[in-house]
Amino acid sequence: MTRAEIYKKVLREYEKEKDNSDRLFKKRIDEIYSLIPDIKKIDDEIVKINIAFSRAALSKLNKKESIERLHIKNRELVRKKNELLEQCGINEDFLYDVYKCKKCRDSGYVNGKECSCLKKRLIEAAYDMSNIKDVLEYENFESFDISFYSDKKDPVLGKSPRERIESIFLKALNFVKDFDIKFTNLFLYGKSGLGKTFLCNCIAKDLLDEGKSVLYLSASQLFKMLEKDNFGDSKDDFGEVLNLIFDADLLIIDDLGTEFQTVFTASEFFNIINLRFIKKKPVVISTNLSPEDIIDKYSDRVVSRFYGNYDFLEFLGEDIRILKLTKGQDMNSI
Ligand SMILES: [Zn+2]
Structure with a gap:
């Protein structure tokens, strides 16, 4: 939709x-x-x-x-x-x-302008369709805590995980701010537990609050849907979501690399990435795979779409879920 x-x-x-x-x-x-x-x-x-x-x-x-x-x-x-x-x-x-x-x-309108209740309702409708409504209450830009990232410089990179996350955080903020004027795709990668999914949620929330349609899918959800579509039994359950995959203002694919691929779903995946690119509709991808793994795992045409058109942002540091546990925080919140 x-x-x-x-x-x-x-x-x-x-x-x-x-x-x-x-x-x-x-x-x-x-x-x-x-x-x-x-x-x-x-x-x-x-x-x-x-x-x-x-x-x-x-x-x-x-x-x-x-x-x-x-x-x-x-x-x-x-x-x-x-x-x-x-x-x-x-x-x-x-x-x-x-x-x-x-x-x-x-009526939804006051003097020809959208009433605040209509704006609120439109945002709620978009939230409902985003697939991540509940999590956004506690995962957003306000609750993103960069103090979990070490400020010790990595001797090879000459940068600390904190410096890195600061620049990624800024990129994410700009991505949202310039969403209507600048077509950008983001590729968030790095080890697990470094806040990639959290950052995806921050982006989703801000755009939903602006009334944009955002669809969030884990890679395994996405590929399962494509597989069902192949067997022609998706029309009732997934028809609307399948449309959203192509039409949502933003598509977020989380945990790329964990999915099971077939020849059919792999080619459908390329179609999604390609068509969204042609229509200038942004995609945000998060993955634990390294750029080398991506080259090994995906077809050349998918890889060439990623490399030409996505901002690659590497997350550094130690697993924040473990750090949060030692600080006595809820593990679900990262
Ligand atoms: Zn009203």
């Missing part, structure tokens, strides 16, 4: 909910009219004024004055109406609390 499709789906939900709330609202209004008939008279007047507003907006003669006059009349009517409601112990909330969002009355 593309972003546009998510949008359409959410708007359809809004329409349904709005119909429902409008019906409840109408019922509530009718109750009030039978209780206080004068309110009906006032509302009829307000409708007339609204019509007069549109007429005045079109007329060339005394436009400003007539609109100002109508505004004054309108305010007076609204004041009277609220007074009457108050006298009967009804507050405005009683009328409008049929709506989930009073700001946009469940």
Whole structure:
């Protein structure tokens, strides 16, 4: 599902909910009219004024004055109406609390602009489809802790794991910041337990919060899906995810190298990498494999896509999961 499709789906939900709330609202209004008939008279007047507003907006003669006059009349009517409601112990909330969002009355828009509730809902819909909703609560840029990386320089590289992670962290931040203007793919590699998956999640969260569609799959999940697709039994369960593999704003493939490949899935994998490249849709890959392993394990055409078009970022240091355990932290959080 593309972003546009998510949008359409959410708007359809809004329409349904709005119909429902409008019906409840109408019922509530009718109750009030039978209780206080004068309110009906006032509302009829307000409708007339609204019509007069549109007429005045079109007329060339005394436009400003007539609109100002109508505004004054309108305010007076609204004041009277609220007074009457108050006298009967009804507050405005009683009328409008049929709506989930009073700001946009469940239409999703305020003055032609997306209401905050619609933005929130779009983000939630994208989160649901990302496949990593829960983990993002505690794995994000704010909780990424570089103090776990040693500041001792590696004698060969002349750099410490801390310096390295600082520059990788900055790259990841820029990747998110420039997501719409710069097409970049990231290839995160290094031993296990160095925070590659964690960093993938940080990237995913920030982009999801901006309303982008992000699909996160472990390599073994991805290849299993491709395999099922080969047997033609994926349409119901995975159809939507298969579309997302090609269409999501960002695809994250975690733990590349742990998958089981067949001739079919290997060629499908190339298709994914290639088509996303052609469509300029970024991919972030994480792997424990070294660049040499990648050359051995994948076809030349896949390797050439990686080497020409991905930023290779090597993680250094010691297994953070073990360091965290000795510091008494939760092992799941890295
Ligand atoms: Zn709203």
